[in-house]
Amino acid sequence: MIDPALVSGLSALMFVIGLGGAFTRKNAIIVLMCIELMLNAANMQFAAAAVHHGDTTGWVYTLFAIAIAASEVAIGLAIFLAVYGQHETISLDDVNVLKN
Amino acid sequence: MSGTEVTTTVHSEWMQYAPLIILLPMMGFAVILFLGRVFNGHPFWKKNLKEGGLIALLVMAASFILSLLLISEFLKGYSGLDEVFEQIAWVNTGIWNGGSTTEPVSFGFGIYVDHITVMLLFVASFLCLLINVFSIGYMNTDPINDNRNHRFYAEFVLFCAGMLGMVLADSFLWLFIFWEIMGLCSYLLIGFYYERPSAASAAKKAFLTTRIGDVFLMIGLVMLWDLFGSLDYAVVFDTHNIEIVAENSAGTLQWALGLMFIGAVGKSAQFPLHVWLPDAMEGPTPVSALIHAATMVNAGLYLVARMFPFFGAESLHGDLDDLAFIIAAVGGITAVMAAAIAFVQMDLKKVLAYSTMSQLAYIFTGLGCALYLANTLDWHNDSDAHYIVVVAFGAALFHLFNHAMAKGMLFMASGSVIHEVHHAHHHLHHGEDHADDDFDAQSMENMGGLASKMPITATAMLVGSASIMGLPFIGGFWSKEGIIANAWRAAQDDPRFLFPAMCVLLGAAMTGFYMSRMWLKTFAGKPNNEVAAHVGPTNTWIKTPLFILTFVTLSSILLAGMGFTHWAADTEYSFLSEKNIIEGILYEMEHAFANHDAFFFILTYVAIFLGAVVGPGLAMALYGGKLADGEETKPWMRPVIRLSAWVNKRFHFDNTAFRESSLATALENRLYIDEYYDKAMVNIVAGFSNKVAEVDTEVIDGTIKAIESGSQSLSTVVRSMTTGSARDYILMVAVGTLTISLLIWGVA
Numbered sequence: 104m105i106d107p108a109l110v111s112g113l114s115a116l117m118f119v120i121g122l123g124g125a126f127t128r129k130n131a132i133i134v135l136m137c138i139e140l141m142l143n144a145a146n147m148q149f150a151a152a153a154v155h156h157g158d159t160t161g162w163v164y165t166l167f168a169i170a171i172a173a174s175e176v177a178i179g180l181a182i183f184l185a186v187y188g189q190h191e192t193i194s195l196d197d198v199n200v201l202k203n
Numbered sequence: 204m205s206g207t208e209v210t211t212t213v214h215s216e217w218m219q220y221a222p223l224i225i226l227l228p229m230m231g232f233a234v235i236l237f238l239g240r241v242f243n244g245h246p247f248w249k250k251n252l253k254e255g256g257l258i259a260l261l262v263m264a265a266s267f268i269l270s271l272l273l274i275s276e277f278l279k280g281y282s283g284l285d286e287v288f289e290q291i292a293w294v295n296t297g298i299w300n301g302g303s304t305t306e307p308v309s310f311g312f313g314i315y316v317d318h319i320t321v322m323l324l325f326v327a328s329f330l331c332l333l334i335n336v337f338s339i340g341y342m343n344t345d346p347i348n349d350n351r352n353h354r355f356y357a358e359f360v361l362f363c364a365g366m367l368g369m370v371l372a373d374s375f376l377w378l379f380i381f382w383e384i385m386g387l388c389s390y391l392l393i394g395f396y397y398e399r400p401s402a403a404s405a406a407k408k409a410f411l412t413t414r415i416g417d418v419f420l421m422i423g424l425v426m427l428w429d430l431f432g433s434l435d436y437a438v439v440f441d442t443h444n445i446e447i448v449a450e451n452s453a454g455t456l457q458w459a460l461g462l463m464f465i466g467a468v469g470k471s472a473q474f475p476l477h478v479w480l481p482d483a484m485e486g487p488t489p490v491s492a493l494i495h496a497a498t499m500v501n502a503g504l505y506l507v508a509r510m511f512p513f514f515g516a517e518s519l520h521g522d523l524d525d526l527a528f529i530i531a532a533v534g535g536i537t538a539v540m541a542a543a544i545a546f547v548q549m550d551l552k553k554v555l556a557y558s559t560m561s562q563l564a565y566i567f568t569g570l571g572c573a574l575y576l577a578n579t580l581d582w583h584n585d586s587d588a589h590y591i592v593v594v595a596f597g598a599a600l601f602h603l604f605n606h607a608m609a610k611g612m613l614f615m616a617s618g619s620v621i622h623e624v625h626h627a628h629h630h631l632h633h634g635e636d637h638a639d640d641d642f643d644a645q646s647m648e649n650m651g652g653l654a655s656k657m658p659i660t661a662t663a664m665l666v667g668s669a670s671i672m673g674l675p676f677i678g679g680f681w682s683k684e685g686i687i688a689n690a691w692r693a694a695q696d697d698p699r700f701l702f703p704a705m706c707v708l709l710g711a712a713m714t715g716f717y718m719s720r721m722w723l724k725t726f727a728g729k730p731n732n733e734v735a736a737h738v739g740p741t742n743t744w745i746k747t748p749l750f751i752l753t754f755v756t757l758s759s760i761l762l763a764g765m766g767f768t769h770w771a772a773d774t775e776y777s778f779l780s781e782k783n784i785i786e787g788i789l790y791e792m793e794h795a796f797a798n799h800d801a802f803f804f805i806l807t808y809v810a811i812f813l814g815a816v817v818g819p820g821l822a823m824a825l826y827g828g829k830l831a832d833g834e835e836t837k838p839w840m841r842p843v844i845r846l847s848a849w850v851n852k853r854f855h856f857d858n859t860a861f862r863e864s865s866l867a868t869a870l871e872n873r874l875y876i877d878e879y880y881d882k883a884m885v886n887i888v889a890g891f892s893n894k895v896a897e898v899d900t901e902v903i904d905g906t907i908k909a910i911e912s913g914s915q916s917l918s919t920v921v922r923s924m925t926t927g928s929a930r931d932y933i934l935m936v937a938v939g940t941l942t943i944s945l946l947i948w949g950v951a
Binding site: 122125126131134195196199 | 927928929933934937
């Protein structure tokens with residue numbers, strides 16, 4: 104069995120990659136993917152903690168998080184579609200009407 | 204109800220099938236609606252099944268036969284028994300626990316059969332069946348109804364289910380449920396020609412007006428529930444329970460019953476909730492006959508008659524006499540008012556509608572007086588008083604029976620006239636465009652001299668009118684005399700009752716006038732125009748029920764002889780056993796024409812004189828006349844027409860002065876009651892609505908707008924502090940979360 108500490112480390116790495124991507128990329132879909140990456144990093148952390156403590160609560164949390172992430176993606180993509188319909192772009196730099 | 208209280212349950216063979224009387228028409232409703240949807244326009248469905256008419260006829264016939272079996276069982280089991288009662292707990296939840304009983308109350312549907320039930324059950328099932336036969340002849344021959352008759356028949360049988368259910372139900376709750384089913388069907392049927400704006404608004408008016416009464420009925424029922432902890436007849440009519448309630452809250456009981464009476468006022472179209480009935484004539488004629496003459500309007504009377512055990516209870520002696528007076532007074536007002544409005548109506552069906560209101564008012568007066576007598580006389584111990592109460596109550600219910608039969612027949616006959624006048628009009632103007640046609644087939648202006656063209660219809664109308672007028676020996680005579688006599692008897696005890704007593708006496712003369720006027724204008728004299736001259740005889744489906752009902756109305760003397768005038772309320776006078784029928788008839792004759800009490804002897808002849816001489820005499824003087832030359836009618840109508848022609852020639856007078864008077868105009872406008880209601884609506888309801896609308900725009904919308912503009916100005920401020928780039932926001936979120944986490948970690 105893999106050491107939970109290694110899984111925890113991998114999770115931290117994934118989270119940082121996701122965070123960095125979300126900061127730097129301007130394509131909305133890529134940003135969404137990065138957010139998913141961060142969510143899954145959290146899921147892995149849950150799983151690792153569950154194994155470490157021998158407690159099933161962590162597994163259950165993971166399942167919930169996956170379900171909610173799925174619906175969040177659906178909503179996010181729908182928003183992007185609507186944004187594309189309005190602005191003909193999904194570049195985050197060009198979508199800033201609230202400011203003006 | 205009297206002496207020693209014995210409630211015995213008689214388990215009869217047919218009792219267990221009694222729910223089928225209601226369920227069969229209910230299933231018929233679903234079946235006709237479904238098949239009608241599927242096979243609409245199919246030639247077999249149209250020709251052989253009459254668009255569902257025959258299915259309806261089948262279920263109504265089955266209901267009628269089951270009702271007859273139940274009634275005969277009841278009559279056989281009836282030998283001094285109080286009531287036949289059986290509860291079948293279809294739904295027994297055991298959780299409906301009222302306030303004042305400790306054991307769980309079963310919420311079941313039961314069948315309750317007593318004298319009143321039996322009377323109403325026969326009236327309802329018999330007339331529903333006959334009107335169904337009539338409908339097949341009336342609805343299916345009019346091309347305007349093509350491909351939608353299934354809707355008519357489906358609503359028709361559901362209506363019948365409602366009426367039969369209301370009569371058979373064993374608790375006020377179920378009575379109310381079926382009452383509302385009827386209300387719904389009445390709405391649907393009045394609005395059958397929903398493409399006509401007048402029909403649509405008449406349906407709405409009928410629904411809303413009766414709903415006003417129903418709200419009060421519901422409040423009354425809730426109060427009754429609160430008093431008794433149940434609405435089952437078995438519980439509320441129990442002498443012991445009534446005693447307990449009488450001790451503590453007789454006044455509340457009077458209020459509860461009074462509110463229930465308002466419901467009855469709405470349903471039976473009495474003043475001041477009568478405005479819907481004349482408009483309801485927008486429905487097809489079979490509907491007018493069924494709902495607005497023969498059955499639904501009787502529901503209110505039935506409800507009042509059901510209250511008898513309260514009024515008759517020894518423990519409530521003298522406590523409910525105010526309510527009894529109100530019932531009689533409402534009846535008295537309506538009897539005179541409706542009869543007066545009927546004087547000037549030109550529409551054949553409207554005359555009958557007002558006549559219905561007036562006659563129902565008679566029955567209310569009769570019931571009010573009977574309830575008063577039952578409440579104030581010591582009828583449990585005194586046999587003379589007992590006889591008086593029983594005769595008073597029986598007369599009112601017998602009038603209900605006679606009126607339902609006669610009025611059902613009159614409406615069907617009027618339908619037959621309208622139908623044929625309409626056909627004659629179409630025949631004459633064949634090939635022309637009828638789109639902008641303003642010919643009114645219901646107006647008596649377009650009739651006249653039809654006695655020779657439609658002998659059976661004319662005979663039926665003649666007998667029906669005579670029954671309503673109370674001509675000696677025919678139909679309503681036996682019951683109407685009873686109601687008038689009992690109103691005066693109550694007036695002897697309590698001067699307040701002089702008012703309803705005068706009203707019913709005056710009403711008798713007025714009834715004589717407007718019914719004769721209607722008959723003479725339609726059937727006697729010369730045809731008023733070309734259309735009336737070309738009317739032909741009617742078809743068999745229409746003739747059959749007319750024929751049967753004419754016979755029933757004429758044989759009312761036999762029913763009187765069998766003790767119908769007492770029977771409905773009497774627990775000791777047993778049906779057909781004490782006297783044989785000949786003795787019974789002789790007894791009634793003696794009682795009616797040679798009363799030993801001088802006061803009632805004179806009263807009888809005054810009433811007969813008013814109803815059979817003054818009223819018809821005036822009508823003949825104004826509207827009588829010979830048929831056109833060469834036209835002959837049946838021998839039994841000849842003397843009537845000849846007499847009318849003679850009276851007209853001898854006593855004719857000019858009534859233009861009256862016709863142009865403001866009273867006549869007021870009557871033609873229904874005494875402006877509708878206008879007053881409209882005004883009240885506009886001023887009170889619309890005024891209130893405007894105020895509410897103001898509150899809505901000023902207060903509620905204002906608050907929301909303030910919130911909106913506030914947040915808008917706030918967001919302008921916030922906006923200036925942001926960059927507008929999504930990445931910056933993500934960064935802020937991340938940094939913020941990190942900071943908060945660190946802080947929490949540090950604290951922990």
